[in-house]
Amino acid sequence: MKLKVKAVDLSTGGPIVAVLDDEDAKKLDLHTLDRIRVKRLISNKEVIANVDISTKGVKPGEIGLFSEPLQRLGIEEGTHVEIEAASKPESTEIIRKKLDGHPLSREELLTLVKDITYDHLSEVEITYFVAGAYTKGFSLEESAMLTEITVEMGYKLKLDKKIVCDKHCVGGVPGNRTSMIVIPIIAAAGFTIPKTSSRSITSPAGTADVMEVFAPVMLSHEKVEEVVKKTNACIVWLSSLNPHGADEKLIKVRHPLSLDPEGLLLASIMAKKKAVGATHVLIDIPCGDGAKFTHEEGNNLKKKFVKIGERLGIKVKAIITDGSQPIGCGIGPALEARDVLSVLEGAGPADLQAKSVFMATELLKMAGVKNAREKVIGLINSGAAYRKFLEIIKAQGGRKTLTIPSAKYFCCCEAPSRGVVKSINNKLLAKIARIAGSPEDKTAGIYLNVRRNNHVHHGDVLFIVYSNNPKRLQFAKDLIHKNANKVVVVE
């Protein structure tokens, strides 16, 4: 069937979509989300597109094409194309198999990851995959295969080292910026630790967002290799290394229901470790009220991390930590960056310091270092860790002087009465920090003055909200007001 192109000047952000008129679709027995082959008439360029059917906007004889297919075909409004029915990608059968509770083979997982990566699946189909992964789960075998496939399809850092350390936190706790402290310590101790970090998706800041206060985190493969060779470490944004991976496409459909299927979580994390050639990996699993996992869930996950590590030839130690309140005082890139610097200078929030020392000690112990704790404390006290941090920043092309920017506006939230801090709501703090502008506004966020069980007097400042935008600060205030006494609960 020959159709005239109507350009739909929008990107779908992935899937290739072609819109057909209702009557034309019937002629070819096409339904929404069926596939068609769209061919240029004068060259051999073609794309496979997902069919959308419209009763308005696209006339009979026309085909509405979004930006992606227009670009891939190199055509414009008014051009004619030939379409024909195409078969659905094999992945739809594979997804159905998972929904039916069957294990998937390596070959099937590979087909699936490829189809997701190359935008061959519609959002609805990817959603079914996430739902299948969530309700039917993956065996460790499947997660391990998925990890290997993800690694095969992406960038791999090649280092000629016997021991490559790495650490990871499953997230969910505001502040908690231990990576940026642990990495320079480990590197200063003479071990290699190439850290690829995420940016925030729904949290106030990811490690990549915080590191960016000091240095670029979006580096080329060559630059990353150069930095690691020079300093034994790096702290870069992982998506700059694998920008079009399947992971990125899954996030979009996971968000509406906040689903985080364990099998995908394991594979996604371990693939990142395997991709940098990690041999010794420490995983932080914060648990408790307001964290991502209960202690029971955390303990299950812990075992799975260790087992999947065994299959992948990676020594994994997973530890359960307290995730029921923030770690450190700062929440938001600049405020967290300040905490990190303070701890590396030998001061800083006690909880962040203690946790960082603990994590670094565990990681050194895994690498076979004796008297690890003394060594870690020594590397902080001697300034070696701090100097290593500066070295990494410099190698990544960062600023020479570490002045941290601060926000123009702030407001304080005070204790409504004398009492004891009963609880601190991680999710509300995260929401407030984000509404104040974090992580895009680096200086936006929260400075938290109290911890659970602290005694406070009426009028004591519980936390301060920072923002560069007075409107957003007002939005944050509104949210605090709406949740009076629920953010930091004093009784």
Next chain:
Amino acid sequence: MKLKVKAVDLSTGGPIVAVLDDEDAKKLDLHTLDRIRVKRLISNKEVIANVDISTKGVKPGEIGLFSEPLQRLGIEEGTHVEIEAASKPESTEIIRKKLDGHPLSREELLTLVKDITYDHLSEVEITYFVAGAYTKGFSLEESAMLTEITVEMGYKLKLDKKIVCDKHCVGGVPGNRTSMIVIPIIAAAGFTIPKTSSRSITSPAGTADVMEVFAPVMLSHEKVEEVVKKTNACIVWLSSLNPHGADEKLIKVRHPLSLDPEGLLLASIMAKKKAVGATHVLIDIPCGDGAKFTHEEGNNLKKKFVKIGERLGIKVKAIITDGSQPIGCGIGPALEARDVLSVLEGAGPADLQAKSVFMATELLKMAGVKNAREKVIGLINSGAAYRKFLEIIKAQGGRKTLTIPSAKYFCCCEAPSRGVVKSINNKLLAKIARIAGSPEDKTAGIYLNVRRNNHVHHGDVLFIVYSNNPKRLQFAKDLIHKNANKVVVVE
């Protein structure tokens, strides 16, 4: 945030979608599929829209609106609107609960059905619901509640009758047009049987498509009531009575993986029976090779239909029939219509006749009629059923003379050798009929000359394909050629 409207001249066919620029979305901490309230500045009109984020086509300060929100707000390109973050519909939590395997309460099901019906959910969210229904299932209690909710929300036929009969087939078998024979028989026997039928979705024809060969099937509520009062029966398209029900929205996302969750199937069918006030319902569940269900699945389903009937106060009898080959010779609206007329005239394909007599007998037995089989045969032989059929056609505004149109083109598929028909492929026959133009081209389809175990000689005509479009006939031939000896297997 104030934004300028960019009209996206396309309908989504349901969900209200607003496209934001990437940077604007960040300012409000909005992600794809978050919700925003879009308000007109000068009136109090507003809609809740699903956010889509585009890196192309929509500039900062602009908002792309598809046809649906433009229409609901009554605005055009260039108008300014105010947007603010809105909370997600409660249904997203309810869907997650189902994915987690929890039963849903009546209130939760009601919220969900309303949100689906009124387009408050995105396709991704509806997909998660279908996946939850498919993987975690519904209890009979949930299916019964879902049935009642669906009935409450739609049109209800009110008849002052003690017995209202109905029949339903779960589908999957080409031909098999028993309803159009059973209904006039039951009505001629003096019972009320208001039949609401579906159009084909992926089959060559639904009962509504076949009935349409003789009479309009898209009738107003008033007209349906009038027809039933006058003739004791009707055969109308069910969507003409409930065009915007949740069912219609679910079909779209069920199609890509051909998922048909049992709990939804039960509720969807029973709601249609309950809506017409049925008290005695006969359900046909064709099983076997090439049918929708195996005998084991069919037997499970059978029990559930009976049990859900008990909860709803409907007497249900479900019967397992042979679904391994077509019933009747015609496949496609006109060809099936011809079979139906022949049987009502006392002739026609033996299998269709036998099955129709059996079904009508069972239904009369349920209604307490003695010597039901003799009565059914009498109603056919006396011409009473045929006259009743003409009466229904006339009441629905149909044609007076029942000449059935025929296609301009045809081709024959012959036996490649002498032998016995081993099997007949339902799915391939359906595909061929659809490609030939069925059901839109009423005359298109297949006439099947053989049945399983028939002896054939080399060159005997196995089936004939009809179409009004030579190109489509060629496509059908190509498909037959590609599947040589797989459509009707002779050995």
